[in-house]
Amino acid sequence: MSAARGTLYLVPMPLGSGDLHACLPQDALATVARLTRFIAEDARTARRVLTKLPLDTPIRDVEFGELNEHTRPADLAGLLTPLLAGTDVGLVSEAGCPVIADPGAAVVALAHEHGIRVAPLIGPSAVLLALMGSGLSGQAFRFHGYLPVDPQARRQRIVAIEQDSARSDCTHLFIETPYRNDQMLGSLLECCQPSTRLSVCVDLTLPTEAIVTRAIVDWRNSPRPDLDRRPAVFVLAAPRPTGPARRTRR
């Protein structure tokens, strides 16, 4: 790594309407305040969040590069030009941590190839907060992103997930587009075994945050929470056929 190169900081952003001040530790906020250049999925959204910080540089002078589905592989290198010239850059997500269920890995990978230092900052991740809050085991876990939309393919995937969870003592997590949350919950209650535990975590870090963990049999017998259009993470763990066992060895 060359001392003349900038550092690529990975900057988590608030979940939903959360405030950046409430989301990042003081040191991370101070790092972000010093930056003059960012890479964002959507420059306008990023500007709106960052404008609330007391940045050292007036926001109108802060520069933004965009990395999203319209970015061609050939344009990736251009995003790194300021870093190669010695300027620190912040890669921000739309919500939560860059890279985690978010684009951004490509530019981080390219930074490594160029020997640019990469520094991830501490901040909110819906996936991680859901796993912590669920009460399901965090000794081993798998995050799937989105499951298939097609009902038949989705049911098959849910059954495969449940079987893997029982076999390998692994907790599984996945997300859904908020307007399909109710359908997802319906599929889970239809397909899963009664003793499988399911946690539904909505509006994490927001004042309306709710984390509900129950066995499928209890979900079936309880009124369903209102999930419509609320960002949700689903967390699932099936009991091992032979009873619980500690996976950890030290």
Add this chain to the structure above:
Amino acid sequence: MSAARGTLYLVPMPLGSGDLHACLPQDALATVARLTRFIAEDARTARRVLTKLPLDTPIRDVEFGELNEHTRPADLAGLLTPLLAGTDVGLVSEAGCPVIADPGAAVVALAHEHGIRVAPLIGPSAVLLALMGSGLSGQAFRFHGYLPVDPQARRQRIVAIEQDSARSDCTHLFIETPYRNDQMLGSLLECCQPSTRLSVCVDLTLPTEAIVTRAIVDWRNSPRPDLDRRPAVFVLAAPRPTGPARRTRR
């Protein structure tokens, strides 16, 4: 949920010698400062970290319950007694996030069963920071905790992990006890395909933080970093036989 009950806050702790002030957002620090009771794996360590915060209650009056491998299932309920009586409690980890590769899930699960509100706080997680910093895909990932110690079993597991990564476009993460890091790296370089990408992330959030991502072939041809006795996360992704593909559907 009853309004008379306390809230169980899940409090991440610094990684290694890090400072709690540098690790938690202001709001989380303010929440922790108000607490008078904690559940910790080791009360002495937790007290040492918390004593640096300006807690509202003198640290000698703060009460600690312990949750570790000596805790019998019958004692778990006792840890919830203050919550049932209306006192907020903080569940702290030894390092990083409670529940994630850490005990604590049992008490969170019991809290849900008693209708106690569970509130995970934002803070550092070595697993998440490693995944962000690695530059490997975070669209889908699996965390294994520790791999087997036995060399033959470990090799088999590494091969299985690599095959799963190639098949399902899933990034895999695992940890090792710090004095065995070099052996782990040795096993990975021995077993994996040349094009598989491996990131080794040590001392995350500390001044000595280092994140190195290379293809196995390049790892084999480069001097190895010093990993001995440094907390490390290993991140591995094998290329799909048919080339990269976006897993995400929106």
